[in-house]
Amino acid sequence: MPLLEPDSAALRPATDTAPAADRVPPELAEGTPQPLRGDLERLLGAEQVLWRVTDLVKYASDASPYRFLPQVVVTARTVEDVAAVLAYAHGHGRNVVFRAAGTSLNGQAQGEDILVDVRRHWSGVEVLDGGARARVRPGTTVVRANAALARHGHVLGPDPASAIAATLGGVVANNASGMTAGTTRNSYRTAASMTVVLPSGTVVDTAAPDADERLAREEPELVAGLLALREEIVADTELCARVRAKHRLKNTNGYRLDAFLDGDTPVRILRGLLVGSQGTLGFLAEIVFDALPLHRHTSAGLLFFPSLAAAAAAVPRFNEAGALAVELMDGNTLRASVSVAGVPADWAGLPAGTTALLVEFRTPDDEARRAAERAAEALLEELELVAPVASVTNTFTSDPGVISGYWKARKAFVTAVGGARPAGTTLITEDFAVPPERLSEACEALLELQERHGFDAAVAGHAAHGNLHFLLAFDAAKGEDVARYAAFMDEFCTLTVERFDGSLKAEHATGRNIAPFLELEWGERATTLMWRIKELIDPAGVLAPRVMLDRDPRAHLRGLKSIPEVEAEADPCIECGFCEPVCPSRDLTTTPRQRIVLRREMMRQPGRSLVGENLLADYGYEAVDTCAGDSTCKIACPVGIDTGALMKDF
Known part of the structure; x- marks a missing residue:
């Protein structure tokens, strides 16, 4: 019996409350049905099968606006466990989704059948070559891996804002990047090798000297198919040019077709395809990263401009000066942030057009830091800055406390909007990328679109890479709210692709929200190739159905969770x-x-x-x-x- 029994009456819904349309159905009241529960208990052991309705509900939500109830949850301990679950799914016509931290923003960690927890028993980091590389297990958080590397003067390239919670299996699977990774420090560029369990159960260590020979013996049809696809793609010069152009911007929408251009063997192609594959092509059991130098000497400035256009015009100049991060906050974001502790209250009075850039330099030593500060201060003299409130300094500092405050203000974007949204509304976090020279135009277009569709208009993002973020809050239980959201998404996706030739997903990966718009961005030829990749590697469709590839044009409206x-x-x-x-x-x-x-x-x-x-x-x-x-x-x-x-x- 519970030691501290809560008041049952206080926790029950009112008897006159209408049940939600997306409630757990009565047939799952007793949890996982038979024979599924018994089959998996015999396969893995009863202690590794979570079957109560409480377990199913706990795993039905992640950081996305979606909610899908699994039929059962299993906690895999080993690669052999994963292979056994995949074999069972193949033999019984079932599907599997892997979940670690559940910080994905588009439902990539949710499934409607067998959900495999790969966080609990999958953490650990091994520092290699004096910090130049790190071998990590997929349930290891970014923060933990970086803590191990920091004592050796190194750091991982990907730096998502969710680093405290996000695990590296998901970071690689979504090719998550962050404020500094851009297109050169992300997982696609820094994941040197990986050990993967394919949907067939075959285990591939891409670093093994004989990896290609072993894969050819165990998966001859897969090897032949990958080489045939490579030959076809390389021969299509127009497609090759398009793929290269699309990945000059941050782009995590769809499979990495450039894996066929960058890899010349089946295993190298496979390594590239698995990055950003969102759990649809295999399970990443281990990843070896090339680490980067950790430059500990930091200088940063929070700079205020009179307009979006003025701030955007300054971004390339800071890029050229060597800034590692250039973060943008529009006026609506700045004013909303005053609800967050530590953010100056006088920001509430900022004029509507005011836009801030948070610019940060990281250098290997103090001399380089001072040189960066001098160059940045000289640049400020040529820019149009404003100081409308007492809290603005428009200068650079190396004081870690002040810099931490700057970043708190930047990260207040989600805090302010998410915390202040009306009760009962769900939050959607979206991101996209445009050519950096069109940053101001894209910001203005997005703000106008948000306002026209009745959403709070605010934008922030990684300006150095033309990568913008916005938040939407609406009530998924109300048909009119869902229709408003659907109309916004249709127009937003068309705007991003047709006006800016941008990326519909810069760093959050396709997911359920953008799956219906994949072909809009990539066109029929490239999208057909992505379907062929999925059918080649996972012919039975066992892994993560509908997470990235979905032919239903309204798929993004399915499974929206009520709050x-x-x-x-x-x-x-x-x-x-x-x-x-x-x-x-x-x-x-x-x-x-x-x-x-x-x-x-x-x-x-x-x-x-x-x-x-x-x-x-x-x-x-x-x-x-x-x-x-x-x-x-x-x-x-x-x-x-x-x-x-x-x-x-x-």
């Missing part, structure tokens, strides 16, 4: 998962995100439903008793939710 109102403290939760790595009970019962996800499912249910009662019966131990109550989750949470305090209230 029923729960306790006021938890309502702002955007289900990002940043809280999970710091939670002491994450491998015992539930994480802060999962505690809130379970509460939301209770409120989706009709009063006294069997699903709701079963969730409630588990909640005392799963959520309340086993919460450490230390509130470290609040520190990691972008919107400052103290789930520990909430559990103590229960």
Whole structure:
């Protein structure tokens, strides 16, 4: 029995509350049906099969606006476990999705059949060659890997904003980049080799000297197919030129067709294809990265310009001066950020057109840092800057406390919008890229489009690479809100492709939201090749169906999750998962995100439903008793939710 039994009456939905359309159906009230549950328990052992309705709900949400309920969750411990699950799926006509941190923003970590947890038993990093390389397991967070490398003066190239929680299997699978990675430091360029379990169960170590020979013996049809595709693509000069042009920008939409141009053997082609494949071509059991020098001497400036156009015009000049990061925040973002602790309150009075750039230089020594500062300060004298409020300095500093404050202001974009959105609305985080010289034009077009469709208009992003981010909040339970979102997406995608020839996904990967628009960006020829790649490597369609390739033009509207109102403290939760790595009970019962996800499912249910009662019966131990109550989750949470305090209230 729970030691601290929560008040059941307080946790049940009101009897007159209408159940949500996307609630867990009654037939799953008792969890995973037979024979699926029994088959997997015999295959892996009962302790590795999570089958209760509580387990299924915990894994049904990730950082995306989507929600898909798995039929069962298994915790794989070894490569052999993964191969066994894939063999079972092949033999029984089932499909498999891999999930580690669940920080993907477009539903890549969600499945509707067998979901395989590859976070819990898959962490670890081995520093190689004095820090020049690192061997990592896919459940290792970016922060943990960088902590191991830092003592050797090195760092990984990819640096997503979710580094505290994002694991490197997902980073490589989505080719996530971040503020500094651009197109030269991302996983495609720095993942030197990997060990992969193919959908057939074949294990390939791309670094093995005899990897091509072994692959030819074990997968002759795959090898022949990859070489035939390469010959076909290389012979199409127009397509080759298009592929190269598309990847001059940050682009994570679809498979990397340039893998056939950069790789001259089947294994090298396969290595390139797996980066950004979003779990649809194989399981990354291990990755070896080429690490980069960690330049510890930093100088940064937060610079304010009178207009978007003036800020955008300055971006290439800072790029030329050697800045590693140039981050943009439009006026709406700056004014909204005052709700975040530490952001100057006088930003609320900034004129509408004001735009800020956060510019950072990283250098190997103090002399180089001072030289960078001198060059940057000289550049400032040639730019049109404004200082409309007392908190603006428009200068460069090496003070780590001040620089940390600058980055807090930049990262307040998600915090401010996500935390202030109306209760009951879900949050969509999107990103795209345009040629950097058209940055200002793209910002203005996006802001106008957001406003016209009734969304809060704000934009921020990695200006150095023409990579912009925006957020949308709407109620997925309301048909009119979904229709408004659909109309926005149709127009946004057309605008990005036809007006700017941009990337519909710069660093978040295709996912469910952009899958219907893949052909709009790439055209019929390239999209057909991507389907052929999937059919060649995964002919049975076992892995991650509909995550990246989907012929349904309305697929992005399927599975949008409702956000029923729960306790006021938890309502702002955007289900990002940043809280999970710091939670002491994450491998015992539930994480802060999962505690809130379970509460939301209770409120989706009709009063006294069997699903709701079963969730409630588990909640005392799963959520309340086993919460450490230390509130470290609040520190990691972008919107400052103290789930520990909430559990103590229960």
